[in-house]
Amino acid sequence: MAMSGPAEGTAAEPGRTEPFYGAHQSGITSGTQGHTILAAFDLAADSDREDILALLQDWTSLAAALTTGGAVSIPALQTSSPERADVVEDSPRTDSLEADGLGPQRLTLAVGFGRSFFRSADGSGRFGLGMRLPPALVELPQFEGDALDRTQSDGDLLVHACADDLQVAFHALRSLDRVAPGIATLRWTQAGFSPGDGGGTPRNLLGFKDGTMNSNLHPPGDLEATLWAGPEGPAWMHGGTYLVYRRIRMKLESWDSLERGEQEQIIGRRKVDGAPLGQPDEFSPLDLSGLDAKGNWWIPPTSHVRVASPEVNDGALIVRRSFSYVNGTTSEDSSSGPSQALEYDAGSLFLGYQKDPRTSFVPIYSKLSLVDELRRFTTHTASAVFALPPGASGRGDWLGRRLFT
Numbered sequence: 001m002a003m004s005g006p007a008e009g010t011a012a013e014p015g016r017t018e019p020f021y022g023a024h025q026s027g028i029t030s031g032t033q034g035h036t037i038l039a040a041f042d043l044a045a046d047s048d049r050e051d052i053l054a055l056l057q058d059w060t061s062l063a064a065a066l067t068t069g070g071a072v073s074i075p076a077l078q079t080s081s082p083e084r085a086d087v088v089e090d091s092p093r094t095d096s097l098e099a100d101g102l103g104p105q106r107l108t109l110a111v112g113f114g115r116s117f118f119r120s121a122d123g124s125g126r127f128g129l130g131m132r133l134p135p136a137l138v139e140l141p142q143f144e145g146d147a148l149d150r151t152q153s154d155g156d157l158l159v160h161a162c163a164d165d166l167q168v169a170f171h172a173l174r175s176l177d178r179v180a181p182g183i184a185t186l187r188w189t190q191a192g193f194s195p196g197d198g199g200g201t202p203r204n205l206l207g208f209k210d211g212t213m214n215s216n217l218h219p220p221g222d223l224e225a226t227l228w229a230g231p232e233g234p235a236w237m238h239g240g241t242y243l244v245y246r247r248i249r250m251k252l253e254s255w256d257s258l259e260r261g262e263q264e265q266i267i268g269r270r271k272v273d274g275a276p277l278g279q280p281d282e283f284s285p286l287d288l289s290g291l292d293a294k295g296n297w298w299i300p301p302t303s304h305v306r307v308a309s310p311e312v313n314d315g316a317l318i319v320r321r322s323f324s325y326v327n328g329t330t331s332e333d334s335s336s337g338p339s340q341a342l343e344y345d346a347g348s349l350f351l352g353y354q355k356d357p358r359t360s361f362v363p364i365y366s367k368l369s370l371v372d373e374l375r376r377f378t379t380h381t382a383s384a385v386f387a388l389p390p391g392a393s394g395r396g397d398w399l400g401r402r403l404f405t
């Protein structure tokens with residue numbers, strides 16, 4: 001196993017470090033950092049188990065070193081292919097240094113496996129792992145209103161970096177990418193941002209607090225029951241979780257034209273303080289049967305929080321961790337020519353973690369996609385599901401080890 005670790009250059013700075021080793025991967029229940037980058041990789045068709053093992057070992061030891069804020073030395077990948085060995089041996093081994101002196105910045109790094117890691121589109125197994133595909137690692141159904149860009153969706157492997165500094169997160173991703181030549185190539189990347197968790201629940205681009213209930217900041221009580229995979233699935237996933245990623249574009253121009261009261265009816269919470277309608281403050285419980293003076297439900301029947309809440313979804317829960325994104329501007333209808341007004345391609349990177357998407361994301365979003373009033377202002381444009389194995393327990397252990405042993 002090629003080890004990496006803090007090398008020459010900057011010593012790790014104290015504080016602002018998120019623990020990397022542990023029973024679960026970091027960046028799931030951690031606080032919300034200011035920046036995120038998601039990157040999906042596809043494995044070369046001629047990669048084999050040894051290549052993938054070496055890659056996961058190197059990613060784990062590199063990630064452990066990067067999260068301490070120290071400089072890293074990029075190890076040579078142990079590849080079974082003579083052609084690739086040349087590429088790998090020739091690559092420079094030193095830290096690229098763009099994060100030099102920036103410190104750990106609460107950097108978290110998580111790694112996940114997509115369905116296509118285990119099986120090809122025709123159902124045949126890959127890398128001898130076809131039978132180890134976890135049943136919970138489902139292909140999502142086509143939901144009402146989906147407009148997915150497949151080039152920005154799915155993937156064999158996920159690397160998810162979060163940090164309070166974008167350059168630190170990007171450096172971490174690039175460092176992992178630099179040990180993957182010929183084995184795994186980037187399929188898509190997506191950057192996002194958040195006001196972070198320093199000033200209370202962060203606001204999304206609709207201007208509402210997002211993360212008050214059932215989120216990484218305010219998780220549900222029993223995470224073993226809702227978040228962490230257990231004995232109901234394969235042993236190698238115990239302590240892991242399943243991530244559903246959705247890039248959700250917001251029609252900000254239309255949203256901005258609504259009165260605040262109309263926006264609040266659509267969400268079901270007050271904009272200024274995040275309180276559920278009819279309740280005094282942000283953390284008051286939702287009162288789904290509460291009536292206003294006219295006898296109408298305070299929280300309207302098709303409002304987002306009512307339709308998403310566990311009370312109306314047979315208790316189905318999801319742990320959310322959301323960031324915003326801005327991918328510039330785009331013309332809604334390019335056939336209309338250059339005079340067509342540009343609109344923002346901006347919205348939310350929805351990250352929903354659960355022990356089984358079949359009983360969490362799928363039923364909740366099946367209903368939301370049909371009923372939620374917010375759907376008039378949002379379009380899902382990218383999607384992926386990844387199995388995030390349990391954390392690495394310490395030096396010498398590596399992410400995904402139990403899948404291969």
Ligand code: HEM
Nearest residue numbers: 208209210211212213214248305308309310348364365378
């Ligand atoms: C751009 C899209 C979305 C926006 C802007 C949005 C916004 C919000 C806001 C403002 C809240 C209330 C505050 C809070 O509890 O955090 C909320 C709650 C929630 N949302 Fe979303 N959301 C979006 C998409 C989704 C999707 C796709 C799901 C799918 C599962 C979802 C599930 C939930 C759940 C489960 C709650 C908590 C309900 C409760 O227990 O009170 N949201 N969302």
